Amino acid sequence: QTVYLKDYTPPEYLIDSVELDFDLDAQHTQVNSRLTMRRNPESAAAGVSLVLTGEELELISIQLDGNPLTESDFTINLETMTIQQVPQQRAFVISIENRINPKANTALEGLYLSSSMLCTQCEAQGFRKITWFLDRPDVMTRFKTTLSADKTQYPVLLSNGNKIGHGDLANNRHWVSWEDPFAKPCYLFALVAGQLECVSDSFTTMSGREIALEIFVEQHNVDKCAHAMQSLKNAMRWDEDSYGLEYDLDLYMIVAVDHFNMGAMENKGLNVFNTKFVLARPDTATDSDYEHIEGVIGHEYFHNWSGNRVTCRDWFQLSLKEGFTVFRDQQFTGDRTSQAVKRIQDVNALRTRQFAEDASPLAHPIRPEAYIEINNFYTLTVYEKGAEVVRMLQTLLGAEGFRKGCDLYFQRHDGQAVTCEDFVNAMEAANGVELSQFRRWYSQAGTPVLTVSQHYDADAQQLHLTIQQSCPPTPHQPDKAPLHIPVKLGLLAADGSPATFVINGQQQTDITLNLTEAEQSFVFDELAEKPVLSLLRGFSAPVNLNMPRSLEELAFLFKHDSDTFNRWEAGQQLVVQVIFGLIEDLHNHLPLHLNALVVEAFHSLLNAEADDLSYQALLLTLPDESYLAGQMTVIDVDAIHHAREFVKTTLAHALEDDFNRVYLIHHRDESGKFDADAIGRRRLKNACLSYLSQLESSDSYTLILAQFEQAHNMTDQMAALSVIVNSQHPAKASCLDKFYQQWQQEALVIDKWFALQASSYMPNTFATVQALMQHPAFDMKTPNRVRALIGAFSQANPVHFHAKDGEGYRFLADQVLALNTLNPQIASRMVTSLAQWRRYDKGRQKLMKQQLQRIVMTEQLSKDVYEIASKSLA
Ligand code: ARG
Ligand code: ZN
Numbered sequence: 001q002t003v004y005l006k007d008y009t010p011p012e013y014l015i016d017s018v019e020l021d022f023d024l025d026a027q028h029t030q031v032n033s034r035l036t037m038r039r040n041p042e043s044a045a046a047g048v049s050l051v052l053t054g055e056e057l058e059l060i061s062i063q064l065d066g067n068p069l070t071e072s073d074f075t076i077n078l079e080t081m082t083i084q085q086v087p088q089q090r091a092f093v094i095s096i097e098n099r100i101n102p103k104a105n106t107a108l109e110g111l112y113l114s115s116s117m118l119c120t121q122c123e124a125q126g127f128r129k130i131t132w133f134l135d136r137p138d139v140m141t142r143f144k145t146t147l148s149a150d151k152t153q154y155p156v157l158l159s160n161g162n163k164i165g166h167g168d169l170a171n172n173r174h175w176v177s178w179e180d181p182f183a184k185p186c187y188l189f190a191l192v193a194g195q196l197e198c199v200s201d202s203f204t205t206m207s208g209r210e211i212a213l214e215i216f217v218e219q220h221n222v223d224k225c226a227h228a229m230q231s232l233k234n235a236m237r238w239d240e241d242s243y244g245l246e247y248d249l250d251l252y253m254i255v256a257v258d259h260f261n262m263g264a265m266e267n268k269g270l271n272v273f274n275t276k277f278v279l280a281r282p283d284t285a286t287d288s289d290y291e292h293i294e295g296v297i298g299h300e301y302f303h304n305w306s307g308n309r310v311t312c313r314d315w316f317q318l319s320l321k322e323g324f325t326v327f328r329d330q331q332f333t334g335d336r337t338s339q340a341v342k343r344i345q346d347v348n349a350l351r352t353r354q355f356a357e358d359a360s361p362l363a364h365p366i367r368p369e370a371y372i373e374i375n376n377f378y379t380l381t382v383y384e385k386g387a388e389v390v391r392m393l394q395t396l397l398g399a400e401g402f403r404k405g406c407d408l409y410f411q412r413h414d415g416q417a418v419t420c421e422d423f424v425n426a427m428e429a430a431n432g433v434e435l436s437q438f439r440r441w442y443s444q445a446g447t448p449v450l451t452v453s454q455h456y457d458a459d460a461q462q463l464h465l466t467i468q469q470s471c472p473p474t475p476h477q478p479d480k481a482p483l484h485i486p487v488k489l490g491l492l493a494a495d496g497s498p499a500t501f502v503i504n505g506q507q508q509t510d511i512t513l514n515l516t517e518a519e520q521s522f523v524f525d526e527l528a529e530k531p532v533l534s535l536l537r538g539f540s541a542p543v544n545l546n547m548p549r550s551l552e553e554l555a556f557l558f559k560h561d562s563d564t565f566n567r568w569e570a571g572q573q574l575v576v577q578v579i580f581g582l583i584e585d586l587h588n589h590l591p592l593h594l595n596a597l598v599v600e601a602f603h604s605l606l607n608a609e610a611d612d613l614s615y616q617a618l619l620l621t622l623p624d625e626s627y628l629a630g631q632m633t634v635i636d637v638d639a640i641h642h643a644r645e646f647v648k649t650t651l652a653h654a655l656e657d658d659f660n661r662v663y664l665i666h667h668r669d670e671s672g673k674f675d676a677d678a679i680g681r682r683r684l685k686n687a688c689l690s691y692l693s694q695l696e697s698s699d700s701y702t703l704i705l706a707q708f709e710q711a712h713n714m715t716d717q718m719a720a721l722s723v724i725v726n727s728q729h730p731a732k733a734s735c736l737d738k739f740y741q742q743w744q745q746e747a748l749v750i751d752k753w754f755a756l757q758a759s760s761y762m763p764n765t766f767a768t769v770q771a772l773m774q775h776p777a778f779d780m781k782t783p784n785r786v787r788a789l790i791g792a793f794s795q796a797n798p799v800h801f802h803a804k805d806g807e808g809y810r811f812l813a814d815q816v817l818a819l820n821t822l823n824p825q826i827a828s829r830m831v832t833s834l835a836q837w838r839r840y841d842k843g844r845q846k847l848m849k850q851q852l853q854r855i856v857m858t859e860q861l862s863k864d865v866y867e868i869a870s871k872s873l874a
Helices: 219-224 226-243 287-302 315-336 339-358 380-413 420-431 551-560 564-587 596-606 613-620 625-630 637-654 656-666 676-693 698-710 714-725 732-743 747-758 765-773 783-796 807-822 824-834 842-857 863-873
Strands: 013-023 029-039 050-053 058-064 074-076 080-083 092-100 110-114 117-121 142-150 156-159 162-169 173-179 191-194 197-204 210-217 251-257 270-274 449-457 462-470 485-492 501-503 506-508 510-515 519-524 532-535 544-546
Touching: 058 080, 117 251, 117 270, 142 156, 142 191, 156 173, 191 270, 197 219, 197 226, 210 219, 210 226, 226 251, 226 287, 226 315, 251 287, 270 287, 287 315, 287 676, 287 714, 315 339, 315 380, 315 420, 339 380, 339 564, 339 613, 339 625, 380 420, 380 485, 380 510, 462 485, 462 510, 485 551, 501 519, 510 519, 532 551, 551 564, 551 596, 564 596, 564 613, 564 625, 564 637, 596 613, 596 637, 596 656, 613 676, 625 637, 637 656, 637 676, 656 676, 676 698, 676 714, 698 714, 714 732, 714 747, 732 747, 747 765, 747 783, 765 783, 765 807, 783 807, 783 824, 807 824, 807 842, 824 842, 824 863, 842 863
Parallel strands: 013 142, 210 251, 251 270, 449 544
Antiparallel strands: 013 029, 029 092, 050 080, 058 092, 074 080, 110 117, 117 191, 142 173, 156 191, 162 173, 197 210, 449 462, 462 519, 485 510, 485 532, 501 506
């Protein structure tokens, strides 16, 4: 059942071209496919039989070169069709007719029904649920697709490439033909059919070609496409400016669908998107939604080069396209908004979520070596850590060298299906460097730890720095070899200004150290006074730092570090240390007391000048409970919550005037404005509001309720509702009700309504979640809704999900088993919250393990759920 990277062999057959005819119907779609094939000269295999993949297909007929095949010529099992004999010396044609039922397809891979439209999701292996094929990314072919369907139900018929013909048929039916001139693997195939409105625009490329841009949505969403369209144009321009990459077809289409397992999909010329990452109007979408939409639109657009023109040889190479493309979308968003803020958000997500994956039984390298179900490997590790690995290459090679490497990569491999190794080779060749040790980042799992010690020698005016690296064991990898780790650093003088130092005979104020050994020492000369070290600037490598720091030193860096990332990080670590002190006091039943240093640090922050207000808001935000949990040997969710709330409430009381003042300065009605200043004002003001809500005073409630009542934008409305939901305010129920009434027609807003309640810390949350499962608007077949309710409860509500009685775990397992039959991909995502069971106390361990065992023992478990649950227990 397990597939191994080491078993890779080239395909035995190639497909030169394919013609697909779809006779579309919600329940009985007929697919006719004509594959022009031949032996692959590169394949050493001796076999003459042809094995095609296909799942859940009903065969109507099959022919070889026009001659019908009979039962003795081929065999079909659950996942394959084997044709005993095909010509070895010449091309041949396989013609297959089969039937599928999109409406019964609740797994949402292959062809399925979303609301009233038909659409496809083929990555990674959904095409085999459409027709028999060589469903592997290294088989690239040219597609010609004809769609026919009822004209009233399916007036719009889309597929990849260019429209080459259309016409009417009898019985109110019509047809449209599409041809994609670029050879592609079948995972990039797409079709869409439905009653869709088209929002159109155009883009002129750097070489002067005019590209038609079309966004297709249901009628009631036409008023929410402007931002997505602008984002697409921004992305197209950015890829030209930053990478010299231009779009290739004459048409770029995006379709938004309500039912989607992931965020979006980069099908050639025809992206299919979760509505969540397309639709936005100031009153329905938050500032973060706006940013995510631009980011995801960019991500899918950038895939046209990093993914489609150059694709993956096999699915073990997934990070080749995903890590690189995430890196590209991060750069894009940073350029469009604030590099400082974007970097902090990305690192924060990486450290809370990917580091947890790395520390769990599900840990795997960015290039995994084995899988049971590939859909389980669309992970934070492959995506986000993969992006960090690309970022380290850029750090090591410099921006110019990195760009040269990218140019060479695209030049060498355009039109090919390649490997991570090819990517690193191009980086080496373009820069004349050697990256053999760096390659270990692709094969070693786990988060490395850097243990740092320093010593200042006043007589010699030297700073001695020693860094040791190690990496905890992960499944199948007990011992790790040292990695090549770029460590950016700077030094600060006593007055907070950058300190100049000499290293390797060069005078500098900052440097990137190359860490390659298990332990290395560095000497910084000509330092007349003891400097303060700012290490791992910009989070130059995805590692944990183990470096003793005094609170004073952290407060100093929080005030003065010129590196925006490390300045934020100093504030975080200051609070982290304080919170862990408080947790110890809690464990020892001691009264809590907040260190004055923290109050002072926040006080001066609130009184300092700031130009990037979004950044300022981040500086004010306390570390997440899940980040804190990741730092604890035995996670104590209640103590974490209690200690963090104590810090927040104490700060609110001590700095009430500051929070009030800053709130009022930035509180104004500028709905519909999405420039950095307006967004920054909202973020900063709402950060203050969140502190003020801790006071539970009538003044603070007045402020909050007024904001809720008067908000004309979703950011402010949600910020207010969120603090109300996490309070005991008597108006809570009526506010929630009002919000629901106002937005019941807007599915994406109702998702927020579910998620907010599911992540509430208030005592009766579990009962609320159970009640919401019965709400008429809840639907197990809609992934966004499942993520909003079950996902938010199990992933964003540590206190209630980990309730001591184990009811949260039992609830989750119930839902996983219900989803297992409906939608295995979504089900297996939900299981991951149990994977970390070893990190909790004995009592909780036992309860979590029981539910995992219950899941594994269930009959007819999908591969998806089986893999995650069984690995979690291993
Ligand atoms: N390639 C898509 C993206 O990241 C993700 C699609 C993954 N789908 C899946 N079913 N595993 O842009
Ligand atoms: Zn992607």
